[in-house]
Amino acid sequence: MTAVTPHPPATDEEAMILSVVRELVADKVAPRAAQIDEEGEFPHDIKQLFAENDLLGIPFPAEYGGLGGSFVTYVKVVEEIARACASSSLIVAVQELGALPILIGGNHDQKQRYIPRLASGEWIAAYALTEAGSGSDAAGSMRTRAEKRGDKYILNGTKIFITNGNVADLISVFAVTDPSKGADGISAFIVEKDFPGFKVGKREKKMGIRGSPTVELVFENCEVPAANLVGPEGQGFRIAMKVLDKSRPGIAAQALGIAQGALDYATAYAKERIAFGKPIGQQQGVGFMLADMKTEVEAARLLLYEAARRCDENAADVTTWAAMCKLKCGDVAMSVTTDAVQVLGGYGYSTEYPVERMMRDAKITQIYEGTQQIQRLVVSRALVGKWRPPAP
Ligand SMILES: Cc1cc2nc3c(=O)[nH]c(=O)nc-3n(C[C@H](O)[C@H](O)[C@H](O)COP(=O)(O)OP(=O)(O)OC[C@H]3O[C@@H](n4cnc5c(N)ncnc54)[C@H](O)[C@@H]3O)c2cc1C
Structure with missing residues (x-):
């Protein structure tokens, strides 16, 4: 019934991954797509399916539990899933989005502690940049503050529109550490869902991608260990x-x-x-x-x-x-x-x-x-x- 667009896989490994993905999508994802949209809930079964088939850490380095696959392979996998179910494709894409701050700016300890759990799908990641007054102008209007006290940072503020924020175990959060420095005063943090002072707020009702939850995240004197600062202070943006x-x-x-x-x-x-x-x-x-x-x-x-x-x-x-x-x-x-x-x-x-x-x-x-x-x-x-x- 479907018109398949042939694009030769770059490598044998990519061909193997894509053939697994096509089969999973045809057997398990496509038949669920309409229901996922109608129910409007995060499809934990599909996340589990992706985790069991190693699809959540395709471009993550093998030394941190990823597949060590190419970025080309990763985008082809997201494409194949989105052909049937856009909400499900976002599970793979946002796992990458949430992990990238650690992969790009994190130290070896942070990568070792967190990336294997994200690659395996044991943990879900989210990425929290946007605020009510700061979307496109992310640096100029950011209000969430992080103040260093002893061996902790104390975060206060609210992020909105955060994909998977209510199901995430780990959130990459951006906050202002030095308001006098504009974009150079923003820092990145790894927040675990159980850190004191973190809570999930209101959930958006949306036009589409309804199986992908979009929520507000509230930080009220949220205590983040200083060891969870990603990169040096001021490098967050x-x-x-x-x-x-x-x-x-x-x-x-x-x-x-x-x-x-x-x-x-x-x-x-x-x-x-x-x-x-x-x-x-x-x-x-x-x-x-x-x-x-x-x-x-x-x-x-x-x-x-x-x-x-x-x-x-x-x-x-x-x-x-x-x-x-x-x-x-x-x-x-x-x-x-x-x-x-x-x-x-x-x-x-x-x-x-x-x-x-x-x-x-x-x-x-x-x-x-x-x-x-x-x-x-x-x-x-x-x-x-x-x-x-x-x-x-
Ligand atoms: C379903 C959903 C999921 C999301 N997931 C996440 C997430 O996981 N993490 C996260 O941090 N954020 C997330 N976002 C936030 C998203 O990235 C922002 O909504 C987006 O960047 C736009 O910001 P804004 O909504 O504040 O719009 P605004 O910045 O207020 O823009 C409003 C309009 O003005 C236009 N505009 C603004 N500035 C300019 C300019 N300089 N030149 C021309 N036009 C301009 C915009 O293009 C837009 O049309 C999500 C949003 C949605 C709806």
């Missing part, structure tokens, strides 16, 4: 931005998978649905729509795989490529899923068919981990530089 270079391609992969899933479904439907005596795919208006969808999906895929390849190489321009692939894949996900609903006509609008869910799920990929406007800002700054007014 730099770490947060380096994380996005590696996590944005994961969101791009989620977006691409959603788009591919919608294209697969719409194509199969267009071959079977008869109008005016022939399949609607044979009506030029519909056939051309499918042709444009396919072209956009393949263009987005090439951009994503190239960005992921550059992540593997630690290329100097990885920030720009991460932004470009998230921008392109997010926009393609939105346009392709919208067109897929159109191809199905009235049935596309019904929850009996998966494309309306895919359209709702696609929207978030244009918003989180930096909105599309912020991706454009990143790319344009790489081209023309950041404007600084001339000195008076």
Whole structure:
């Protein structure tokens, strides 16, 4: 029924991982996708399935319990899962997002203590940067404070929109240690869910990715051991931005998978649905729509795989490529899923068919981990530089 897009795996190991993932997705994830959306609960069974099959630490180094796989393999895995269920794909992507501050800025002890538990799926990770007054302008308006007292930091403040915050065992949290220094006064911390003064607040009701919980996290005199400061004080914002270079391609992969899933479904439907005596795919208006969808999906895929390849190489321009692939894949996900609903006509609008869910799920990929406007800002700054007014 589905139109499979062939892309040769880079290595035998990647081929093996992808074949396992395709089987799991077909047997276990796809049949649960509509239910996960309807129930609106974190799918612990799917997380367990991914953990048992070593999918939660694909790009983590083998010395810390990960698979030591390439970044290219990781994005392909997220894509395959998102083809069937965007919420489930986020389990893999956010495990990476939450672990990255430790992998990028953490010391050997921190990596040894935490990464194996995340790689195995024993623990779930989250990443807490956003606040009510600080989303796109993450550094400029951050209010959560961390003050050093003896061998502890005391955190006070509230983070919002934190994916998996209510199911996470470990949260990478960003807080201001020196308000006089702007972005250079932000530090990163590892917070365990049992640390005194940490609690989960309100949960968002959302348009899409409903099986992925999004919550408020409250820090009230939360006690964090000084040993859980990640990197030196004041390096937090730099770490947060380096994380996005590696996590944005994961969101791009989620977006691409959603788009591919919608294209697969719409194509199969267009071959079977008869109008005016022939399949609607044979009506030029519909056939051309499918042709444009396919072209956009393949263009987005090439951009994503190239960005992921550059992540593997630690290329100097990885920030720009991460932004470009998230921008392109997010926009393609939105346009392709919208067109897929159109191809199905009235049935596309019904929850009996998966494309309306895919359209709702696609929207978030244009918003989180930096909105599309912020991706454009990143790319344009790489081209023309950041404007600084001339000195008076
Ligand atoms: C479901 C969900 C899950 C999320 N998960 C997480 C998570 O796990 N961890 C986390 O830390 N955060 C998370 N977020 C937060 C998300 O990253 C932010 O919502 C996002 O970065 C946008 O910030 P904002 O909502 O404050 O919008 P704002 O920054 O207020 O932006 C509002 C609008 O203004 C535009 N805009 C702002 N500045 C500019 C500019 N300079 N130029 C042009 N346009 C601009 C934006 O593009 C947007 O359209 C999540 C959000 C959602 C909805």
